[in-house]
Amino acid sequence: MTTLTAATRTKVLQRQGAAVALTVMVVVSWLTFPRFGSLDNLRDLALQGSFLAVIALGMTFVIITGGIDLSVGSLYALGGVLAAWGSQHGFLTALLLPLVVCGGIGLINGLLIARTNMAPFIVTLASLLFARGLLLAITDEGANTYQVAPDSAFVELGRGTVAGFGYPIFIAAALCVLGGAILNRTGFGQNVFATGGAEQSAILMGVPVARTKVLVYTMSGTLAGLAGALTAAYLQSGVTVIGVGTELDAIAVVVIGGTLLTGGMGTVLGTVIGVGLIKVIQNVINQIGTLDSNYQSVVSGVFLLIVVVLQRILRR
Amino acid sequence: MPTDPVIEVAGVTKTFAGVRALDDVDLTLHRGEIHALVGENGAGKSTLIKVLTGIHTPDGGRIRRNGRISTIYQEVNLVPLMSVAANLFLGREPRNRIGLIDRARRDAEAAELLKSYGITADVSSPLGTLAVGEQQMVALARAVEADADVVIMDEPTSSLEPREVETLLEVVHKLHEAGIAIIYVSHRMDELYRICDTVTVLRDGKNVHSGPLRELPRIELVSLMLGRSVNEIQKHGTTAFGEDHHADTRPVLEARNLTSRPRINGVDVTIRPGEVVGLAGLLGSGRTETAKAIIGALPLDDGTVLVAGTPVPRNVKAATRAGISMLAEDRKTEGIIPNLSVRENIVLAALPRLSRFGVTSRKKQDRIVDTFVKRLRIKVSSPEQKVAELSGGNQQKVLLARWLCTEPRILLLDEPTRGIDVGAKAEVQALIDELAREGLAVMLISSELDELLDGADRLVVLRDGAVAGELEGAQLTREHVLAAIAAEVMDDADSR
């Protein structure tokens, strides 16, 4: 039964590998940097992580179907600008406009991928450019930054707190719990796994593969738009320069969390741990202070590489 | 028999890029009927099934379905990364009160259900960790438990061990008693005659015969499938193996004390040039493992493999360089590269031999490919056709050709004729014979006793991963082998 033990080993390392790394990182940082364990720092860390977690949640579903969504970084920025612009017209417009527009772009991504069999990489790369262009067009090349009125209800969504922890943390947590339940406990979730695990077999088993794909990209776009809206509410403006490369961060945390880049296997919890890991690393590098913040990317990159190599080795 | 048809197909036609896979096909299936669908590899059986289930849209004709259809397709149609239970219940999982999947109940029900199919593996482990036969049984359970009016099985037994085949046939029997109609595709005549009431024969996409099966002599059925006269077929026996071979005296392969616990335990096998050695034994006796150990694909606790007296390092590459080739049993999932052409798939393993300074001679390739396509009757529109477009049996022939054209010194064949039609089967057997006569050392694993008895010069009987005996010459009879197997079964019963 060599295959079985290998499979179990893979499972443990993929499921728990990131968790072990996160625990070690947290303990070491706690002991090394006195400020790391302060409540303020932890709150800040969680808040920073929550925006990425919302985006990465959608990415987790997409990657499990065997796809990829490169458009989320641009949709994140676009969502923020649309929310800031919409906030002039009230809370609901500010919240729903980015969801509808970004969700709509996600829907188009999904339809193109599912119905025309174009590569997800190409389709979402096109929408990355499209969304970024749209963003620049409505902000006069970024010269025009929409502000959110400081006293509006929408700001509360990003800046409100419970026991000092920002609302976005709770929103992200709730979405991740919901996402985990959808993935593991619904028919749609099973379809997601089947689609990414063996697409041809899934078709023969009667899984609505095309519909599943359309749904995951729509979901991914919507969540990116939501993350943008939350960020705009928090920053009180629609910042146009954010989100460049965020799609790669999202992909990185999903993969670090143990989701197979080739599809068919993955967890939401893993993604959340991946987000935690990246954010702790960034936080520590900030604590060191003397280290160039560019090293954040270097460290994240090394981490990603290790995980992907491990996945490869363990799959054999 | 009730006359209300559950499936009625009339004049169905289907063409793939110029290949006419189905040509004006009729088929009627009644409630409670077990209908055999037979024909050579590439005759159109799987295509007809996919048209019936709506995977393919026919170009013309009429299909009437009068009930739910559940299908086991020829290719493995489950998801290896998902758990056994998830595969079994995909699309109809048990739910809890608020409509979420009840995983505990799903796993419990799956374990319970699979026990009756002889599978005791952990249902929460990924399906891919199960043996192919077990996976096939899961597919069977999935199709049967779907509560359908018609169950279609496309070569369900081609990757099963004899014991699993019995379980499957029992299941078929139960379905039949429950009044469920069955379409059954197989190349194994014994099975067909045991369970089927009626038969439809396809040849080159055309329906050449439909009627009751039992009244149709076996030889006539074969003649209908191949489109050759009964006389012509009668000349050959049940298998196409010839006389015994005159083997050299010095063994070219010596495997000593092969041990990989718990599957095999101190197996010794020697093969001389020009000799065909059969491995006999039941499910789990370690035949496939022995072959894998010889080619270096199984991590060993102990043991050595010598080729012409020289020890071979324990890895596939070294074994291949030493002249060992192996046709794996697990051909459904291993080895075929679907997007490459038939030619590329065949010459793949022989490329090093065909190239000089990294450049391969296309002319040589074409010659080899042409020989094997003709010899094995591989049905292709051209050697440049993608392998993915071939019928299941023809894909297997391509793999067989791949290993035969490497011109090895030692050839390990694990179930070489599985899934291959009667006509081509004879060709494969004749080819093995011919290769042995040319001095090749062959190890033959087959679950068909006749194939072993006729094909092998010597039989090594395995029991629980160890050699239980060797049969040679006059001992090579059905009775002797069955006695060896019976001893095994009795031992089994004793140890319980």
Ligand SMILES: Nc1ncnc2c1ncn2[C@@H]1O[C@H](COP(=O)(O)OP(=O)(O)OP(=O)(O)O)[C@@H](O)[C@H]1O
């Ligand atoms: N997707 C496809 N594209 C092109 N040709 C195809 C395709 N599927 C099947 N064919 C061709 O249709 C013919 C019938 O194939 P089919 O799979 O129905 O045969 P079969 O009777 O099931 O054979 P086997 O016993 O080998 O399984 C073959 O010539 C095959 O090459």
Ligand SMILES: [Mg+2]
């Ligand atoms: Mg077929």
